[in-house]
Amino acid sequence: MRRTVPLTITFIVGTGLILSVFFPPFETVGEDFSLFFDIIAVFAFFLGGGNLLRVHGTRIQKKRRDWGYSFITVAGFFLMLAAGLFKLWNPGGITADVTAPGSLFQLMYNWVFNPLGATMYALLAFYVASASYRAFRAKNSDATILLVAAFIILLGRTPLGFYATSWIPDSFSLLQIPNLAIWVMTSPNLAGQRAIMIGIALGVVSMSLRLILGVERTHLGVEE
């Protein structure tokens, strides 16, 4: 029973979604399944919140290393949750948009969450530079080609690439750095990306068929 029910649901939903794409009368079936999915997706928030509390709650309770950070995480979680659920300081009251200007939720979003998120992302620049210095070495011909392509893209993504090669006549315009960068993106990169995408798509089709037909059962905790 524990295996048959999930396998039957997978078969019905999978077959329904395939039919909805290829046969117009089944289009509404696909829509309905998508709606079910959207409703289930909402519960992922509960799952995420519960998991966050479980992980950090245990860490605080047992006073594990850096439990102070966990405390701040949990406090921030509850503060944002309260601000959103009860629409604290919301000028429009409880029925208004949670992100209304002046609401505590939007204030905390703009003045705490926004700068913190941007700061975390900005730190990447430092690590990318450090990693480039240590790892980007012309050790062999493949690495050298990668290095040359990286230089072209790095220069091509700045106005300097244009200034540095604008003297090249139009008949050789492909050699201008911005055009070279576009060529790298639209030729070698495109070919590689398409090959990867087609490979992934074929893999997805094969895995989907295995799941729908019940051949693949590892997600149910069953070894083949």
Added chain:
Amino acid sequence: MSSVGLIISLFIIGAGLLWLLILSLTGREVERRIVFLFIGLAVSVPLLFNITFSERATPIVLDVFDKLEDLPPGSKVLLSYDYGPSMAPEVEPMSNAFLRHSLAKGHKLYLMALWATGQSLVATAVDSIIKREFPDKVYGEDYVNIGFKAGGTGVLNVIITDFRKMYLTDVDGLDLDSLFIFDGVKSLRDMDVLISIGGGFPGVKEWVLFAGAPGNIPTAGGCAAVSAPLLYPYYPRQLLGLLGGIKGAAEYESELKKRYPRFETMPTPGIKMMGPQTLAHLVVMAFIVIGNISYFISRRKRS
């Protein structure tokens, strides 16, 4: 001030890099902290001295611009904020430019988000751009904010056939049928162009796969620079154009300023951030060269 700043910043960074090059010639590795210091300088000095460069829009950016430009006033443009605060500094200049361009052209704007974090960004944009710069635009007639719904691609699967199955109201709880802007709008297929801003999942790619391509709806996008290479396979047939990273935003802003005198004094964070990006790229390139020199010296010593 700008040229003085440029000279000072180039001198500091150039002299420092030369020093590091000499260090590497003697076979010494550069410490991580030194790399961080140089990146910090490369990013902050152009911001302090307001160093900017002129931009020329590339075809992939111009394609999006021309699409919005060529649509007759009153066309329906859907703008989806599929990103969060971490990506905002890179892609927000794009969404702001799309907002300004669409409203200046008199298009009808439908704002939504596939990311939970996007709804607040829409609210900020409405408050800081639409209400301030376009006070004549009426909510519910010229623009609407329908907010976020969970489900990602599932949301797209539904609204491609019927908006009302997923969105009964806008973010303020107003019935979609009571909003003039939704008169005659049943699904995404009634939109003239779809624009997704974001670089994660769901994002531009999902809009192409689940809405643009199956519905034959013109779709454009803006994304973080790291995501752009993944989207090139869809350009130009399924994706009419793409703004990749801050460079794409700067190109769009410069085109907007060139063609619309009213935007001459608008904030241009994209153009402004190209100064730090340019110098940071140069510093990264210099470090790669220095790293390779030190690598070859150490290899020669070993052999």
